[in-house]
Amino acid sequence: xxxALAFDLLIIAALVWSAARALIVADLFRGVVLFIVFGxxxxxxxxxxxxxxxxxxxxxxxAGLTGALLLDAVGHLRAKxxxxx
Amino acid sequence: MRRVLPVVIxxxxxxxxxxxxxxxxxxxxxxxxLPDDVAANIAVSGxxxxxxxxxxxxxxxxxxxxxxxxxxxxxxxxxxxxxHAARAAHPAHPLLQTLARLLAPLMVLVAGYLLWVGxxxxxxxxxxxxxxxxxxxxxxxxxxxxxxxxxALLLRVGLVLGLLxxxxxxxAVLGHATLLTYPPALAGGLILTIEAALTLxxxxxxxxxxxxxxxxxx
Numbered sequence: 259x260x261x262a263l264a265f266d267l268l269i270i271a272a273l274v275w276s277a278a279r280a281l282i283v284a285d286l287f288r289g290v291v292l293f294i295v296f297g298x299x300x301x302x303x304x305x306x307x308x309x310x311x312x313x314x315x316x317x318x319x320x321a322g323l324t325g326a327l328l329l330d331a332v333g334h335l336r337a338k339x340x341x342x343x
Numbered sequence: 344m345r346r347v348l349p350v351v352i353x354x355x356x357x358x359x360x361x362x363x364x365x366x367x368x369x370x371x372x373x374x375x376x377l378p379d380d381v382a383a384n385i386a387v388s389g390x391x392x393x394x395x396x397x398x399x400x401x402x403x404x405x406x407x408x409x410x411x412x413x414x415x416x417x418x419x420x421x422x423x424x425x426x427h428a429a430r431a432a433h434p435a436h437p438l439l440q441t442l443a444r445l446l447a448p449l450m451v452l453v454a455g456y457l458l459w460v461g462x463x464x465x466x467x468x469x470x471x472x473x474x475x476x477x478x479x480x481x482x483x484x485x486x487x488x489x490x491x492x493x494x495a496l497l498l499r500v501g502l503v504l505g506l507l508x509x510x511x512x513x514x515a516v517l518g519h520a521t522l523l524t525y526p527p528a529l530a531g532g533l534i535l536t537i538e539a540a541l542t543l544x545x546x547x548x549x550x551x552x553x554x555x556x557x558x559x560x561x
Contacts, residue, residue: 311394314473
């Protein structure tokens with residue numbers, strides 16, 4: 259098995275694992291972090307597929323900006339819940 | 344019932360996945376060879392990079408509508424913002440502030456580079472705009488920018504500039520041929536003009552999606 263194939267299989271496994279974990283993890287904050295990890299791995303996968311344009315957009319918008327927005331939403335939800343608890 | 348439902352959902356999702364895979368495999372191989380068409384016409388597009396040629400020239404109409412959709416999304420966010428009072432920024436840790444002050448000009452430089460290099464290599468308005476927006480989010484997180492719940496005139500002009508320039512160019516070349524068919528001699532310059540305006544507007548819009556929705560914690 260060549261090194262490139264091993265690397266691709268590793269990316270695929272990590273993608274599926276992070277996607278599944280992001281969906282089923284109970285803690286929202288962890289879910290968002292896993293979503294960002296998924297986005298960065300996806301950017302790597304696009305780069306491996308020879309699509310650097312999509313890789314750039316995925317890393318910047320998919321992982322970066324969406325991640326920042328989701329983290330902010332989690333912060334708002336926590337701030338809302340805390341006075342009640 | 345609560346135990347059975349997830350299993351049913353997973354089974355249905357798996358079935359859909361198998362059906363989609365079967366449909367993909369049933370497609371005839373290379374029914375249309377679009378990359379060949381792009382390569383054959385790249386000389387008249389005004390740029391050397393095929394992705395930019397498709398986005399800004401061959402399928403410019405799609406990009407024009409995408410920018411409008413992005414702007415509409417921001418209008419939606421602005422309509423949902425409850426308070427339009429000017430909100431000051433939280434002063435963050437001095438180390439983060441210094442880092443943000445150092446990084447922001449570099450990010451503007453990188454955005455300019457991505458915009459310029461988009462004509463011949465991976466890059467372009469969307470990537471450059473995303474980097475600009477990231478700089479805005481970073482400055483906001485460092486407490487150096489106020490929230491944009493009520494954009495002032497200058498900011499509004501910046502937000503719609505990309506769409507307006509795009510429409511203006513589309514209207515200007517309308518007499519020459521069909522919509523967004525640039526004259527080959529001017530195509531490079533027109534695409535760079537559109538992309539420069541788009542970079543600014545995309546950067547401001549994406550940043551505003553974040554900066555308009557972040558308020559001081561109650």
